[in-house]
Amino acid sequence: MRFMLIGPPGGGKGTQAKKLSARYQIPQISTGDILRDAVSHGTDLGKEAKKYLDKGELVPDNVMLDLIAETLGSDKCEDGFILDGFPRTIPQAEGLDTILDNLDMHLDYVIALRVEDEVIVKRLTSRRVCKNCGAIYNLLNNPPENSGVCDKCGGKLVQRDDDQPETIKNRLEIFREQTQPLLEYYRNKGLLNEVNGAQDIQSVWEDVKAIVEPS
Numbered sequence: 001m002r003f004m005l006i007g008p009p010g011g012g013k014g015t016q017a018k019k020l021s022a023r024y025q026i027p028q029i030s031t032g033d034i035l036r037d038a039v040s041h042g043t044d045l046g047k048e049a050k051k052y053l054d055k056g057e058l059v060p061d062n063v064m065l066d067l068i069a070e071t072l073g074s075d076k077c078e079d080g081f082i083l084d085g086f087p088r089t090i091p092q093a094e095g096l097d098t099i100l101d102n103l104d105m106h107l108d109y110v111i112a113l114r115v116e117d118e119v120i121v122k123r124l125t126s127r128r129v130c131k132n133c134g135a136i137y138n139l140l141n142n143p144p145e146n147s148g149v150c151d152k153c154g155g156k157l158v159q160r161d162d163d164q165p166e167t168i169k170n171r172l173e174i175f176r177e178q179t180q181p182l183l184e185y186y187r188n189k190g191l192l193n194e195v196n197g198a199q200d201i202q203s204v205w206e207d208v209k210a211i212v213e214p215s
Contacts, residue, residue, distance in 0.1 A: 001026065001212070002105060004083040006182055007113035008175045009168070010124040011197045012204060016113070017084040019205050026080035034067050035059065045070065065095040073103055080108075089178045093185055110186040111208060113197030117172050124168050128157040141200070 001024055005013040017028040038046030039053070045067050049059045064086075072081060087093040100106055126139040128148075132155025137144050144150060148157050161167065186192040195207045 001080040002108050003081070004107055004110045004186075005085070005113065006110065006179065006186075007197055008115055008117075008120055008179075009171045010120045010127075011113045011115045012201065013084050013113060015201055016111075016204060016208055017082045020082050020208070023209075024080060026082060027076050028082045028084050029068075029071055029077070029086070030084040031064060031068075031086045034071055038067055061089075061092055061095060065092065065099065068096065069099045069102070072099060072105070087182065090181055090185055093182055107191055109193060109212060110189075110191040111211065112183055112186075112192060112194045113204065114194055115197040117169070119198045120172060121165055121168050124163045125159075125165055127159070127163050129160055130155040131158050132156070 003017075003020055003026075005017055007013045014028075014030070017030075020026070021028045035046075035049055035053070039050050040046070045063065048063050049067070052059045052063070068086065071077065083096075087096050123138065123140065128137045128139065128144070129135070130137075130150035130153065133150060133153045135150050135152050135155075136142075137150075137157060144157060149155075150157055162171065183192060183194075193211045195204060195211070197204055199207070
């Protein structure tokens with residue numbers, strides 16, 4: 001099976017992608033992971049991407065699409081995949097269509113998680129990250145046993161700069177401008193399925209499963 005998850009930052013895409021990956025034994029594909037892997041292995045595309053990352057610039061669509069094509073064409077995606085957070089724009093979606101055509105593949109499900117802005121702000125401002133090991137907690141539904149201290153390594157928990165309220169609102173505005181049009185794009189293709197992502201994690205998962213495995 002081949003899935004795509006669309007949703008705002010903090011909307012729960014990564015969590016649901018991990019559940020799909022475990023259930024169907026297919027890889028979760030995120031652009032962040034692809035970039036880190038390519039850069040760490042020093043591939044030609046990784047070196048090209050690093051030029052932009054080192055300057056704090058966004059990796060251009062053509063480089064990102066080449067990385068996606070390389071990944072989707074690899075053995076690990078032979079039985080399916082889950083695209084988590086890609087594409088973000090209509091040009092990227094059109095580039096992805098070309099890649100899938102060239103690989104003789106097609107998407108089976110596009111699942112959009114709908115979450116109101118106020119819920120996103122509450123979720124993300126409650127997120128804490130361990131400075132030492134990178135473990136992620138949420139004060140709302142996954143708090144540490146001891147306030148401010150990582151359960152795993154005892155490191156200090158901090159709030160990331162991009163989890164500040166004003167930064168979150170800016171990220172949501174960018175999402176609306178760039179990514180919301182994707183919903184209509186995939187609706188017109190007959191692929192879009194929408195789920196209420198404001199529910200608890202298990203309820204969202206049950207709704208996602210009901211789409212893929214209708215009773």
